[in-house]
Amino acid sequence: MPKSQKPYERYFNGWAKLYDRDLEKYEYCVPHKIFEITPSFLKEQSSLTLLDIGIGTGLTSAPFKQHNQSILVTGVDVSQKMLTLCYHQKRADNLCRTDVANTALPFISNHFDLIILGGVLEYIADPAVLFSEIKRVLKPNGYAVITYEALKKNHFYKSGILTGALEETPEKLTLRRGVRNGFLYHFYKKYLHATNHIRIVCDKNNMRLEKEENFNAYKWSDNKVISYDLLLLQKQA
Numbered sequence: 001m002p003k004s005q006k007p008y009e010r011y012f013n014g015w016a017k018l019y020d021r022d023l024e025k026y027e028y029c030v031p032h033k034i035f036e037i038t039p040s041f042l043k044e045q046s047s048l049t050l051l052d053i054g055i056g057t058g059l060t061s062a063p064f065k066q067h068n069q070s071i072l073v074t075g076v077d078v079s080q081k082m083l084t085l086c087y088h089q090k091r092a093d094n095l096c097r098t099d100v101a102n103t104a105l106p107f108i109s110n111h112f113d114l115i116i117l118g119g120v121l122e123y124i125a126d127p128a129v130l131f132s133e134i135k136r137v138l139k140p141n142g143y144a145v146i147t148y149e150a151l152k153k154n155h156f157y158k159s160g161i162l163t164g165a166l167e168e169t170p171e172k173l174t175l176r177r178g179v180r181n182g183f184l185y186h187f188y189k190k191y192l193h194a195t196n197h198i199r200i201v202c203d204k205n206n207m208r209l210e211k212e213e214n215f216n217a218y219k220w221s222d223n224k225v226i227s228y229d230l231l232l233l234q235k236q237a
């Protein structure tokens with residue numbers, strides 16, 4: 001792996017091999033929730049074009065492919081190792097290594113019927129560019145389903161010298177996390193966005209909020225339950 005990897009890229013490359021096994025252990029239910037909230041007529045549509053942003057190993061796209069083989073799944077991710085595993089498990093039709101943090105998505109405008117984003121916003125400091133890109137590549141009246149770790153009101157995350165809460169604004173809480181690799185620690189940041197802020201960003205991009213939910217997404221290793229917000233959005237024509 002090149003040394004120039006971004007911290008979140010290194011983190012996911014390092015996790016890729018054990019990712020599916022760990023998420024099974026954590027009882028990760030994001031794939032099920034995203035599939036469930038997607039309107040039925042879309043899931044039945046032949047040749048539906050689905051874009052999975054931050055596809056990882058393809059866990060969240062898998063139920064769509066299992067349900068309807070003719071759905072065309074395109075996935076983007078910053079982690080080459082995640083993409084390689086996704087490719088070998090045949091969970092997508094097209095895969096592309098892309099960092100979506102601040103760059104345009106490598107697709108033409110008005111192309112996708114459905115865009116899904118499971119557990120990715122937490123690694124994006126400022127979601128404004130990403131949401132304007134989602135809007136651009138979605139077809140008019142197309143849908144997006146987005147889930148992300150909800151910002152909790154209580155102090156679920158303590159501040160600390162090496163890891164923990166770094167900064168809190170009305171828009172987001174920034175956390176620093178560390179992972180050990182042999183003797184070395186690698187640090188990366190996570191951003192817990194306030195749902196109010198995400199609603200405003202969606203509104204600015206002409207994405208109408210159709211449904212909203214909060215659910216228990218997984219159990220962290222010490223049995224802390226992590227809850228996610230789930231938004232179903234429709235691009236206004």
Ligand SMILES: C[S@@+](CC[C@H](N)C(=O)[O-])C[C@H]1O[C@@H](n2cnc3c(N)ncnc32)[C@H](O)[C@@H]1O
Nearest residue numbers: 012054056060077078079099100101118119123
């Ligand atoms: C928690 S995993 C979720 C994977 C998958 N969506 C799922 O539900 O299992 C987050 C994924 O987002 C990807 N990711 C994080 N930051 C990214 C960025 N800036 N650009 C593209 N992908 C990113 C990671 O590589 C990782 O595969």
